[in-house]
Amino acid sequence: MKPTATGSTRVLCLLGVLTAVGLMPWLSGKDPALTVLRARSAEQEPTKEALDAVREDLGLDAGPLSLLGSWASDLLHGDLGTSWVSGTDVLPSVVSGLQVSLGLMGAAFGVAVLLACALVAPVLLRGRRSAGAWAAMLAAMPEFLLATVALLVCGVWLGWLPTSGWAGPEYMVLPAVALGVPAGGLLGRLVADALPAVLDERWVELWKGAGVDRRYIAVAALKRVLPPLVPQFGMVAVGLTGGAVPVETIFAVPGIGRTALGAAKSQDLPLLQGSVLALLALGLVMGAVAALVRRRLLGPALRDAGLALPPVRPVRAHPAVPLALGALLTVAIGWGLLRDPYAVNTAARLTAPSWSHPLGTDGLGRDVLARLGHGAAPTVGTAAAVCLLSLLVALALGFLPGVAAGAADIANALPPVIVGILVAAAAGPGTGGAALAVALISWPPLAAHAAALVQEVRASSFLTAQRAIGATPLWILTRHVLPSVAAPVARHALLRLPGIALALASLGFLGLGAQPPAPEWGLLLDESRAYVERAPWAALAPAVALALLAGLAVSGAAYAQGRKAARVVKKEAPVGV
Template identity: 55%
Template sequence: MVKAALRGGAPVLVWRAVLAAVLVCGVGLLPWLSRTDPALTVLRARSAERTATPEVLDAIRAQLGLDAGPARLLGDWLGGLPRGDAGVSWISGAEVMPAVLQALGASLLLMGGALLVAAVTAAGVCARTLRLGAGRRLDERRSAGTGSAFLATLPDFLTASVLASVVGVQLGWLPALGWYGPAWMVLPALSLGLPAGALLGRLLDDLLPGAFAEPWALAAAARGVHGRTVARQALRRCVPGLLPNLGLFVVGLTGGAVAVEKIFDIPGLGRLSLQAATAQDLPVLQAGTLALVVLAAAVGGLARLAARLLIGPALRDGALPSLHRPTPSRPTTPPLLYGGLLLAVVAAGLARDPLELDTTARLRSPSWAHPFGTDALGRDVLARVGHGALDTLAVAAAVSAAALLLGVLLGLLPRFSGPLADTVNAVPPVLAALLVTAVAGSGPATPALAVTAVAWAPLAAHTSALLRQEKATTHLAATRGLGATPLQLLRHEILPAVLPPVLRHALLRLPGVALSLAALGFLGLGAQPPSPEWGLLLSENLPYVERAPWAALAPAAALALLGAVAVTAGGGVDRTRARRRHA
């Protein structure tokens, strides 16, 4: 059995190694792929005032060995890795490996704190379902509260800015700048862990009712087993379906916490990668990317091992009941209420001029004349939120639909997509945008391509995890025994069970997609001022959050409303399926 497992895992290991090599080589060729002069980029990073004369650029090329070509540079860098030598920084001249390991250590500590906060938050989101399910009153269950939907859609940089300014500066309860001990980790961990925990909690809350409706749970209830024991076993039944996404969160919180690390001045790997990417400091960028790829492979392996330990025998024997049968669920608030409120805000904003400047009314608080206040240039925030809705919603919806389609298709091929999703997730967002730009060029579609290139990974991981469990169900084995073809099994059994939770997952990530598109504006891609795109409004008004919090809270509230609409609308997917089966 062990030899068979090793033989089965060998192609996956080879595929993972190929992907890592392609990624590292792509990073090493980044300046040449993007057709920029690395000597000029390095000069600007070293000294913005120094004139880029041909003599100065030639000296930099000679110093860095750029004349030898990218293949020679990449080969020399790879040749030093077995000796623990990742070269020296093109900007500072310091050894790369100690700097990357130090940054990785800081990011791992921050990730550990964020995961602790996420676990507590997820437990709070699922508490009601666990209590009702354990008490055998599942018919009373309501979907997770709207508050968790709002929390899951909050951008981490907005949460970090509010916590830093209010809790750290104004109240002085906790330090808000630096990285000197456990107290300095609290606010950054809250900024990262609260949204992540809300998202994981909602995904877990989506699975728990199916576990409580399984025969073992019903039999335990009939025998009078204590509700807490049933709840613990239900968690054990559901957690394996989320472990791949948890692994993606671990890597994302390590290398993707760029905004939080910048706000709190944390010397982490995300911040280091951002600086190296913008300066095209290839040795640092290659070492940081390789560290994240190795971390992604290790975390992915641990997630698969944990899943096998939790429900491995049932997966092997095909003894699982289906976890995705329809269960009674009533949304706390109709999606039409949130949709109507969002539509009313957009309609009110469309009647105003989003570009009208009034320098005498800068950062005015909300009033009858300006219900959402004004920004730093005296422009009406309500008008800008309303006019930015069309671009924000249209592009975000298109990208989310493309990511869902890719995620489901690739998730149905777990051996192929598993290592690919881990590798893609290990790429910091800023680096992913630069790589897509280098390959596809800069244009109107570039931001959408860049976000789609990474947004499919968590959906594919979710699809693969659910597929693995669904294939081990008893009803699938029975249907196969009755002569159903693989295509019939896929169409009538597997997809109806897998698609609803993955679709709800995609809807929950819709506001985050909108923010990711806006974040590319910092790279000269996507929406640029004076565009009223929502994410750009957030970034423009963030520096004034202490003096005029309404300017940043208005687009954040619009994104949260979008998330509430998406989540409550997604809750109807399973109910529609339930009505069809009972018809």
């Protein structure tokens, strides 16, 4: 694939997204003039004269295509237009929000890197096999729940840090921790999962025998592990900015994500277009930086010779880990399925856990255990379907790196909230629309991982030997390339299953996903957020369930792949061994 294919795909996807954003007021089926009038003055009567005045002022009578063309023409001259609601220039608002989000992104990414180093250190220095389910559980912690708990504990109860606003460095601590902990768990798990394969290579044993200092070996191992994972670091960095809308909302942080959400709700089209354009530009820049860092890590010799790192193989897990996690989830879900999730008892509101209500009750007196059990199917089932679809798309696009890279840059720069708004505008809010929105933007990390592994497997010496002995391309693809790529990418997809569930939950949190009274786990978190200080068990139940789901997904995949690797070794061992 020529380099120009990536640029062409990127431009086409960019134009498609901006066109969809420009048509959003008309896709919703609502009168844009009515929405803008209510945003400007909620008390003003929506008379025909008032609506006609708004249409004339905004040029709505010209139609959506004319407005989109005018905006594109002004954009070429550096003008993002004027806000439909406030009447001020859009550019200063976008720049201000982007600066805030960049500061928050930098702080959160620093927290993520520190946490990832703590998770990787035992594997790198002490020879432990993996960070295990702990990292996956951290990756599955909901950002908005962490933000709420941090606000209550550190801000309200202890009074250590401010709880809202953006007036100094101390204001970014709590939001950065809430965003950085899940990202650090994800990055630490990816690196720790790849390290054992490198540490088992022959050169490590030779270096140890030669007396090379362990620190030099650790640095060399990291240099071999990081290149395939650098794109993931870049995507996580962008995700910290674009996907932080709930956290920015909880802490009243005036970031670009919160600006875009507010503009979408008020249908302030120029401000929404400018915010989305800023997010896309940030995604393109971070993608280019990640590609540059990866090339520098590979070095000129590997890059110019077409050589790369060997594909990593998954580590093994003890069978007791997935069995224990699966048993806990099964018991909780099965017990909850025996109860009524919709029975309301206002006399038993926010009661503590007891024998009659093992996990307590929520704000309406409904049994939390019952809602947890009945919410497993819509939560896990929908996330699993999205995860499988993302995996299939990623494996297909892994062999089309030019197309995948261009589309991934655009898709990864869009947070689920923005895509959810666009989908909900056309199809209405609901579980199906939320699933489609998450599916549209969940494949880029997997596709980048698959593309990097495909490149490295194709450049390996054993494939050169296979071609030399006359192996057909189909044989090489099905017997060598796909098995080497599919296993780690499938494990990566399982690792992202709880994250996908949380993305669906965040859309429900913002009113774009599952609707009340559905017992969906993300909706349970949202409903319990208002009284988390009085009844923390209502929020902890779905949060712990998501964490157990993460541990089960990762440890189960590790155990399955470890069993498969053991069978291959046994099959290929000489007779009598």
